[in-house]
Amino acid sequence: LVTGFDFSTAGRIVFRRGAALDIVEVTRSLGTRAFVVTGLAGSARSRILERLDSAGLLCDGHAQSGEPTIGDATRGASFARDSGCDVVVAVGGGSAIDRGKAISALAANPGDPLEFLEVIGAGRPLKNAPLPFIAIPATAGTGSEVTRNAVLCSPAHKVKVSLRSALMLPRVALVDPELTFDLPAPITASTGMDALTQLIEPYVSVRANAITDMFCRQGMIRVRRSLERAVETGGFAGPRQDMACASLLSGLALSHAGLGIVHGFAAAIGGMFDAPHGALCAALLPHGMRVNIAALGDRDPHGAALKRYGRVAAILTRRKNAGPEAGADWVEELCGRLKIPALATHGVTSAHVAELAGKAAEASSTKGNPITLSIGEMQTLLRAALQ
Numbered sequence: 001l002v003t004g005f006d007f008s009t010a011g012r013i014v015f016r017r018g019a020a021l022d023i024v025e026v027t028r029s030l031g032t033r034a035f036v037v038t039g040l041a042g043s044a045r046s047r048i049l050e051r052l053d054s055a056g057l058l059c060d061g062h063a064q065s066g067e068p069t070i071g072d073a074t075r076g077a078s079f080a081r082d083s084g085c086d087v088v089v090a091v092g093g094g095s096a097i098d099r100g101k102a103i104s105a106l107a108a109n110p111g112d113p114l115e116f117l118e119v120i121g122a123g124r125p126l127k128n129a130p131l132p133f134i135a136i137p138a139t140a141g142t143g144s145e146v147t148r149n150a151v152l153c154s155p156a157h158k159v160k161v162s163l164r165s166a167l168m169l170p171r172v173a174l175v176d177p178e179l180t181f182d183l184p185a186p187i188t189a190s191t192g193m194d195a196l197t198q199l200i201e202p203y204v205s206v207r208a209n210a211i212t213d214m215f216c217r218q219g220m221i222r223v224r225r226s227l228e229r230a231v232e233t234g235g236f237a238g239p240r241q242d243m244a245c246a247s248l249l250s251g252l253a254l255s256h257a258g259l260g261i262v263h264g265f266a267a268a269i270g271g272m273f274d275a276p277h278g279a280l281c282a283a284l285l286p287h288g289m290r291v292n293i294a295a296l297g298d299r300d301p302h303g304a305a306l307k308r309y310g311r312v313a314a315i316l317t318r319r320k321n322a323g324p325e326a327g328a329d330w331v332e333e334l335c336g337r338l339k340i341p342a343l344a345t346h347g348v349t350s351a352h353v354a355e356l357a358g359k360a361a362e363a364s365s366t367k368g369n370p371i372t373l374s375i376g377e378m379q380t381l382l383r384a385a386l387q
């Protein structure tokens with residue numbers, strides 16, 4: 001039985017070494033004045049800016065440090081609007097891409113962004129089509145180059161929420177693994193664990209379907225064989241290409257099958273603590289798997305989701321008959337080898353457990369979880385990830 005699906009993604013996806021150098025031609029096909037959002041400084045990113053500038057296409061730009069707030073997005077949007085930009089380019093990690101994506105949407109939809117935001121706002125559809133948006137990922141983790149949402153932090157509500165619309169799909173995604181070659185090991189590790197989470201959660205999600213299953217399986221194989229090598233060997237091309245591809249596949253999967261409780265908690269914690277999204281997902285993932293597997297074993301022991309956790313385990317451990325728990329063990333051991341810090345390192349304590357579990361229950365990602373968890377189960381999950 002094939003579950004129905006409705007598939008749409010970025011208008012064009014270019015994946016190859018050097019793809020970022022197509023930026024002038026691609027920008028010119030979509031506009032004349034580019035607003036550029038960049039992440040951390042890097043030589044490849046400077047080259048992209050120089051190319052746009054010398055082609056006379058660079059209009060204005062902002063650098064994004066840390067994960068974007070609603071204010072970052074609205075400020076960028078009014079800048080882009082006031083300076084007459086007609087295309088938005090983002091080069092960087094998920095933070096830069098999400099900010100660029102939100103700017104492209106809000107520049108064409110002025111007013112209070114709460115009108116369009118999920119959870120804390122009215123969640124109304126965008127009125128006008130966003131400015132054309134080009135995404136160039138410089139980390140291998142978020143897959144945001146092919147998703148239709150931008151995650152923004154609301155400091156007032158202390159939560160991260162999405163601005164989401166099918167109109168927000170990037171027009172072009174230039175995925176150039178070379179941009180990730182100089183990433184430091186801890187960023188490679190945490191962003192890579194985000195990708196793995198975004199491959200496991202859609203695979204067991206209530207919205208999993210034939211297309212997303214294919215992305216998830218291929219992505220998990222790549223993370224299994226290449227994440228540790230990418231962390232250890234840095235600029236070595238093979239593992240970096242595998243991880244850039246796994247990240248892309250994770251974006252294709254999550255934007256159609258949704259996520260689960262790990263991302264629900266990552267949104268809740270990320271709104272209250274200054275911690276990188278990937279590091280939070282990594283610290284939560286093995287515990288999220290264990291709590292889901294136990295809940296499914298109790299309440300849905302013959303359902304598809306538990307079998308899927310068995311298949312996750314088989315892919316990750318390369319043992320055909322590995323039980324579901326073996327997948328969680330594999331992930332936990334990987335976190336240890338990659339030196340992923342526990343949640344306490346980011347300041348989360350047992351005093352925050354009740355509030356965070358309440359927020360995670362409300363998070364949009366949690367809707368994809370394969371089974372409805374009780375607040376008690378969610379608290380157990382979070383306590384296990386603290387230390």
Ligand SMILES: [Fe+2]
Nearest residue numbers: 142194198281
């Ligand atoms: Fe994520």
